[in-house]
Amino acid sequence: MFSKKAVFTFLQAQVAAFLGGITDYGLMILLTEVFQLHFAFSILISGTVGAVINFSINRIWVFKNQSGYSSHINSQLFKFALVVLGSISLKSFGTLIFQKVFQIDYRIGRLITDSFVSYGFNYPLIKYWVFRANKKQNVVESN
Incomplete structure (x- = not known):
């Protein structure tokens, strides 16, 4: 039903999400527990840092074959920023x-929420919108 490439891409994206997520979650706890910020503000700050890590790994390692490394980074950054704001x-x-x-x-609530947001919101939008392969680009790159 799923190609090996699709499964491998999904697994790579999960590694990127994990690395960004673990940074995000750890920083959220640090900001909330040590610096006494309300967790909603901590999530805003930590989510931004985690997003930078996630975007970088996705762009360089996960989706470079699908969208081409030479894709317009400004467009990808803008779309990714919208996904991050929603996330x-x-x-x-x-x-x-x-x-x-x-x-x-x-x-605990954050972990539960993250599982739904990651699989139901972030991954589909990142794969099919932010780093979506451009058909013209694929033809040029394959020649």
């Missing part, structure tokens, strides 16, 4: 809901 908003809101409505610790 950070969903993570902040979801974590807040788990904490306020269900009385779940923000660290």
